[in-house]
Amino acid sequence: MAVKKSEIYSSLWASCDALRGGMDASLYKDYVLVLLFVKYVSDKYAGDPNGLIEVPKGGSFADMVALKGNKDIGEQINMIIAKLAEANDLKGVIDVADFNDPDKLGSGKEMVDRLSSLVGIFNRPELDFRKNRTEGDDILGDAYEYLMRHFATESGKSKGQFYTPAEVSRIMAKAIGMGSARSAAQTIYDPTCGSGSLLLKAHDEAPFDLTIYGQEKDVATRALAKMNMVLHDCPTAEIWRDNTLSAPHFVNNDGTLKTFDFVVANPPFSDKAWGTGLDPAEDRFKRFEDGVPPAKNGDFAYLLHVVASLKSTGKGAIIMPHGVLFRGNAEAGIREKIIRKGIIKGIIGLPANLFYGTGIPACIVVLDKENAHARTGIFMIDASKGFVKDGNKNRLRAQDIHKIVDTFTKQLIIDRYSRMVPLAEIEKNDFNLNIPRYIDSSEPDDLQDIEAHLKGGIPLRDIDALANYWAVLPSVRGELFGASDRPGYASPKVEAASVKSAILNHAEFAAFSARVDGAFAGWRVAHLERLKSIKVGDHPKTLIAEIAEDLLIRFSDIPLIDKYDIYQHLMTYWSEIMQDDVYILAQEGWVTGRQIRELVKNDEGKFTETPDITLGRSKLKAELITPALIVARFFAKEQEALESLEAKTEEIARAIEEMDGEHGGEDGLLFEAKTEKGKLTAKSVKDRLKEIKGYKAEDEERAVLNTCLKLIEQEKEAADAAKQARIALETMVVKYYAKLTEAEIKLLLVEDKWLAVLQVNVASELDRMSQVLTGRVKLLTERYAVPLPELETEVEALSTKVNAHLKRMGFARK
Template identity: 55%
Template sequence: MALKKSDLYSSLWKGADELRGGMDASQYKDYVLTLLFVKYVTDKAKSDKNSLIDVPAGGSFDDLITFKGDKEIGDKVNKAIAKLAEANDLQKVIDLADFNDEEKLGKGKEMQDRLTNLISIFQDLDFRGSRAEGDDLLGDAYEYLMRHFATESGKSKGQFYTPAEVSRIMAQLIGIKPSTPYSATVYDPTCGSGSLLLKVADAAPHGLTIYGQEKDNATWALAKMNMILHGNEIADIRKGDTIASPQFTTNDRLDTFDFLVANPPFSVKSWANGLENEYGRFDGYGRPPEKNGDFAFLLHMLKSLKSTGKGAVILPHGVLFRGNAEATIRKVIIKRGYIKGIIGLPANLFYGTGIPACIIIIDKENAQARTGLFMIDASKGFEKDGPKNRLRPRDMHKITDAFTKQVEIPGYSRMVPLSEIENAANDFNLNIPRYIDSSEPEDIQDLHAHIHGGIPNRDIDALDAYWTAFPSLRFELLRPLREGYSELAVEKDDIQATITNSAEYQSFNSATGDLVSEWWSGHREQLAGISGTTRPGDLISGLSENLLDSFHPRPLVDEYAVYEQLMSYWNQTMHDDVALVMNEGWDGAAKPRKTIEDKDRKLSELPDLVIGSGRNASKYKMDLVPPALIVARYFADEKAKLDQLSAEVESAAQVIEELVEENSGEEGLFADAMDDGKITKALARVRLRDAKREDPRSDEVTALSKLIALYDVETAAKKSVKDAGTTLDQATLAQYGKLSIADIQQLVIEDKWRATVEQRIYAEVAGLTLRLITRITELGDRYDKTLSALSTEVEVQSAKVASSLAAMGVE
């Protein structure tokens, strides 16, 4: 079976679970990532004779497998990894984790079992084809681990990782083109685990020549492993403090690069420690403040770019507006035209801090001719992901589209002229809210409407996007009342029906369906052609970009919301399906397989279909074609009959429940037959026998006889359901063997993928409709009663109260 991304993630996190408890996440990540590395290079050496990593005898993952259950497993694992490190000059890179550490892994049998289980988890993974498909499954798994380790490590130790979503945005912003050659250089002076560098290099068709520097020894080791795991074995990653001891220099001058990306530590107070040679970084700008290193890093980056170099840097918002020395530096940078744009990001996005940050886009090419900065306030586009916030695919695409196309969107993005930034009111302050008002418009209560009635036209006009899509609907829902005010033309209970039954709404829905059908049909042949040479990234890119283009001219619907529906389904399901088809072909991927059951290794899969019962039951997993799809297409009548039988069981059970309820209690007819408030068929029979002896014509005998008869009906109905279910399950399993490739493609491409994506897009449109219904209803309720009407109602109620009090003799 092909290795699925979701299964890989699950296995890797099981590895972390084996270690959790004995050490902090920032420590156990080293063990999991080291084994991931050893397993990967071992598999790669088997499939690639030209692999740059030499796997020596005694230093492979296969050797680690032989240590399982060994009393000296920890020491033997250390020695095997040491051999691999020595053969590839990776000492102090892959051998930092001590697999014989009793304080972290336990003593004796505890260590033996823990490491045996850990090795077993990795043993099931197969990375031999992980990059052949052009989709970096292993790299994504590494990112998955980095993200989870960073989350669990907390604020103090989570700075080694830049969220992958932010990295992808930065790669798009710095101007890498299809023509960018591999010889172009990219540099990250604070590279952490290297993920940001790799995302940028991946944006170039043939990759880039990678350079990076990292201060922390353990994180530098992570970066070295990360480069190898991503097929960038020759990346130049050096160790040291970037400010005090930059490693990329020539004759006391900083080396320069074509591209630069960085996520330096925020506001470092000790940035100048050990600084002797400034390498001209501060010349012409001024020295950054001693207790804040943000501009020290930014000036280092400016100095490290070629005259046409481009870069993207993540920094706290303070660099945009803080005064004194930083204001002086900022003014010089702006005047030189080096800043091309600024993007404000959501808060709580990064692992080392919860404060919001921004991306500063640097472009030295034609800097002197720059007349403005392009600003984006993307602070509100995110989703919650555990303790952190996370950018969604729609947020990422909207940012890159707005910036690369220089699209001005009210409340989101605009080109800010330098003259506006330089004027006396702003004085080179780049705080984004000065230039973009992204606040939500206030929902103002209209006193005149409360007094005299009517809905303010101002509130109705605010729904202009809906009236553009449904021009006549406004006049079906509302009619003029007086100057500046309208009233409902329908009853409030009829608002929803008026909207959904309108010809314009029906036409809009129909056109949306036609658009989706046309888009999908245009890619049907491409999807049917999925094979071992398919590049999943290119496949989903073509699908999603075409979907965006299709919905862009549509009124009302947000094309990025539609895009999100496709991308979320791709990440949840479609990517794994495509990987299965690529590795096993359509027919192979669709074949049922027995579930994996291994009690010793704690492996158990939830089956999709079970034939038989008890120990003789056969449990099947259908990875590509779920049984429900087979049933819906080939056995709809049988399923309808099964549903009817199930309904009869429920009906019989309900009648029994009502009869028991009716005759329960101390005085009830079933009182003598009940045990602990319940009455079973067996109890009813025993009591019926005794009751007949006492009085064969009693009401109790009649009721008990009726109950037993109902139990018999229920039992027969349950048997019918079981028999029909068994027959349907057997027919469903047999049907898999009859499927042609065309049948499989119909089931997967149309019944599974298309149906799900269509359903999600329709749900998006339905959500828009619900918002219109809710808003019109809200406005109708808000101004439904005038002040005069309310006053009259108060007077009427007051009179009723006074009358009641008088009747009681109260004055």
Template identity: 60%
Template sequence: MAIKKNELYSALWSSCDELRGGMDASQYKDYVLTLLFMKYVSDKYKGNPYGMIVVPAGASFDDMVALKGNKEIGDGINKIIAALAEENDLKGVIDVADFNDEDKLGKGKEMVDRLTNLVATFEGLDLSANRADGDDLLGDAYEYLMRHFATESGKSKGQFYTPAEVSRILAKVVGINKQTSQDATVYDPTCGSGSLLLKASDEAPRGLTIYGQEMDNATSALARMNMILHDNTTAKIWKGNTLTDPQWKEGNDRLKSFDFAVANPPFSNKNWTNGLNPDKDLFNRFHWGVPPEKNGDYAFLLHILASLNSTGKGAVILPHGVLFRGNAEARIRENLLKQGYIKGIIGLPANLFYGTGIPACIIVIDKESAHTRAFNVLADHEQGLFMIDASNGFIKDGNKNRLREQDIHKIVDTFTRGLTLEGYSRWVPLGEIARNDYNLNIPRYIDGSEGEDMHDLAGHLQGGIPERDIAALGSYWRVFPTLKATLFAPRRPGYSEARVAAAKVKGTILACEEFARFKQAALAPFAQWFSECQFGEFAKGDSPKALIDEVSEALLEHYRASAEATGELLDPYAIYQLLMDYWQNQLQDDLYVLSQDGWPAGRVLRELIADKGEKIKESPDLVIGKAKYKAELLPPALLVARFFANEQKELDTLQAAQDEASQALESFIEEQSGEEGGLVEAMNDKEKVTAVSVKARIKAATDKEELAVLKQAQQLFDAETRAKKAHKEACDALDKAVFAHYPKLQDNEIKTLLVEDKWQASLCKALEAEIERVTQQLANRVKELEERYSSSLPQLTKNVSELEAKVAAHLKAMGLEWA
């Protein structure tokens, strides 16, 4: 049966629980990722003499499983890994973690139990169906783990991973496209775990030829493993310091040149000159200037520039300071701008990266068209630098900020199309930059700040809502042309007053005909898009990622095309985000199951069986007797709604009867449990009235009134018991009927249930919520304006005087006098 991504991620992350406490996250990642690698290559290549990785006898994950509970398990795992490493020239790559380290894993039984549990976590995963066409579960799972390791490692160890969202932006703006040849080269001089290189390679239809260098030994090993997990075994990753000892060279004094470069160098490296004399650099990397000794940002940028061929293109993440710092960095910046090497700058939100909270930017380099941007003092032409201020587009995710799918898409669209958007992006002539002394601080050129919400003093003094504030909602009045007159009436020149009470504003908006037309226009592109997607044609072996790429772009285009009909109140990127959220939370799991098992997977109910001594971790969808089941694709509620509507209606009636019986009993007990109530003596040791305590008290009671109350309580308890029994019997009967119906489902019924009842219904519900959110924004602003100017200063003064007079009168009546 197919592995769902979210289930795989959960299983892998739970494996980390076995290692917490003994070491830092930056260390236990080596253990978890090594076992992930061993499990993957064993499942994929064991017994295959033509596999990219040779798994010799005694060197597979199965051999690790055989060691479970063995007192020599740590040493045994080390030997298994060493044998695989020896066979495949992976020494120093997969054997970095010591599985016999008592300081990290504990001594004796503690180590045996910890490693046994760790191996058992991976044992239940079948990774043999991992695909190699961009839908590789393991590659994505690797990135999932790396992100969490970076989060847990904190500031000192977060440098081994660049957030995938940022990596994707670099890969898409650097210039790689569908026409890029597989022979084209991509280079990362500070490659970390290799995620940036892989993202860049994914942009080409058949991948790219990958080169990387990483200074940290363990991290370079992770990069090599990452390449293999992504079926990119030909990637070349070197260890070493790129600045002092670059490995990719052509001769002793020339750097190897590449077609593309992507990088996320360490920010503001203070030790970049250790072992290097920039003034006597063999590779002439500092021709345009020598960076400050205590700040290596431009050192990495200049190295990348020197490593690109004459038509090379690069994208580099650097701290914002490189845009405006002075002295040596200002001179380098000026020289690079005059040469036209910098094509564009993208300002990112703060707190995206794991090693630092400072904001960063992406500098895009383009040598091929540099001559068109090179500064000519005699011609202040418009062709200059393209800037984007994307600092406000993010979502909070724990203690970090994260780019959403809509933020990524908007950045890439805007940059690749060169779109000018107010407060977001524009072309900046080099002449304008020169007049700013080559300072590239983005706020100098783009004002991305939101306008202040100014209070109107005349409105506060004399009353009335300023017409300026009402006119600012013009985008809404264009869609709802009569609504403005419904909500506001003229008061005096330049000011209006509210016609509808603040509490009724939203209801008024929803009730107007124009809103109904707007909602219909907003839903129409979705209906058209969904009918064209043909989700029901998805077949076993198809690519989920290819499908989501195609349909998400189509959805975005449908809403771009309908912008006029919806008055541009709906952001097409926000609609795109709805789909991508659903993809992340549910759709990708369903499609991966279909890709591996086909539509018959809709009939599958998987029985949940706990390992010995453990509880079942998954929540069941159906419980039949003592057996618990999980639906692979179709939750039981979908079958109930389509095939058992009458039974569900009866069940709802029985549920209502049970609720009514429970409420009657609860009210009666509350009424009769006071000091003089008839149930006081029936309370048990916990001062609670129960059926048992009432029955016991009936036998002992002698007072007629108390006995009558007790018998009434017993009748109510009996009524509740009967109602609960009837509901449970009906519920069990429905569960059994649904359980029996799963194997009977036809493929066309499965498609209807999954595509229409699950996917379409869920997405439509999210879209309707987005439409309501837009109208809620209007309602909130109208209410805010009404409440802000509802009382003028004279009214407030009069109210104060009246209240003051009342207080004085009360005090006088009490024999006191207001001083």
């Protein structure tokens, strides 16, 4: 069976369930990730004399599997890991978790059962990494990232700082131009590397295999980083354990600080103990010549270390709390000196609650020493509003990342989002870099027009504010608004209830709709054969990058439709559905489209997947192509006949309900025919007919009962026919899977499944655009529909009528 990414992830998270409850997430992550490491290197390198990792005899995952149920399983697992660590110089890396610790894993049978279950999970077919033929797509690395993200979420604020969200890491990598790296001789460094996720994301963005350097002071976190490097095929990365500020490890032979081509960092925010073991005034690396940061706040200490670690042409990015942009005293002096040197290239303000160690908003400070002396401004982006809620955290979407990167790398000026701020303007603001000083990202107020409320008419100011719509639909404006007897105002020509139809039925809107459809159709034609040509060994990540980028480009010139929203539809569908499909094709080929398998229950006697078809006792699951796609394409007539039978059944059922509603009450003619549960059944109705047989006085009841019985029998007959038709249809469909040709599989999967869904999604953006315009026009039309004097006259007339009624009733007001 082909391996889906989603199944890998769910199995890995199930391994956490085997430990959850016994210990904190910040601890059980060490056990799970070590087992993941052992499983991966065993699958990939066992028996390979040229492998990057040596898997010694008695040091493999297979040896762990053989221990399931053994009384000394914990002790033996420790010994297996020790052998693997010793053979690969990984002592202190993969042997940090004690698998024989009764305080964490339980004692006796509890430990045996827990560890046996844990090993069993990693022995599942979907975690057989020997099947991974898409090496360039790094399935295992993505799985590791998945676990790290979840561990960070569960570890809480105090222990979640070991992981930088992948989305932020990608922005940092692109902002410093990792994609423009010139050779493998260049270097990348992270002075507070945590689990190494930020380092790896930056490294992966480069076209060459850059040399990786990292330093991390926490023992367990440094071990995570080392394992992370191996799992991402970067085993030569040098990850050192020590305090970067007090004991930087990477030093030149002459005692100076080693410098790098690229530096990325996500240091602990506002570190109160940054100066431990360090006398900044006597720093031999001269990192604090521009000033000494406050003793209880280390943000600038880390920033100054990054600056000192950059080559003369080096580029860097560091995540900082917003306080570094505006705090005074010593930090103000340091900030001014760095700005005057021109080292800060840009600042990207991020949404709040992105990071696992804190909920406060942060920013990315982009540094660039190359041509710093000639820099005349700092490019700023306020991206604080582009995100989606994800559980208790916020998360950047693919569209948010792309927009930030496009804006920064192309230096795009976007109203209320980004601008180049001249150094002269910054100097006038006393070198305060607080983003709201320079970018007002707030939405303009929807101002009420007092004169319009008093005299009627719609302010031209509000209509002109929709100029981007009128640029595309100029005649629609004339269709909706006419001249007024007062300058600066217009009269509505269409009632509020008719605004939507006036817009949607206009020829200009039809032309614009055709333009949107044409953009998608062009993209579809351009990539149809590429999608149908996916073959074993292809790299899914390369595919999605190519087709997504082209979709973005094709919608770049379409006004009123946000190209990033269109892009997001594709990326969302990719992550939820299409990614799994493409990975299966890249591993097993198109033949997988014929697969429909019988589901089996897990150890708990439950099905872990929802079946597509149930035939008798068999619950079946299609691998790539759902039965609905086959039915729609090849069995439309049979489906229509089935739906007709089901509709007939529902129609009869409604007739029975109506009879019950009319005659089923306590005094009704059907009441005595009901079961104890208040139901009308064929048996209960027949029983009642027997009871009243021969009683002429009950003729009316007898007639109603006979009608009801007939309906019940008709319903059963129709339901039976529908059931048999469904079984026949599903049987034909199941048999058809084996008959599917490769051309049919490609038609069903690419055109009927992927592209059909995407086309609907694109159409939804057109609908959304029309709804925004319609909603605004309707609001303006209704807001100023009746001037205040008319309202007062109407109120006065109604008040007079009310007083007259009260007077006639003897309650006249005085």
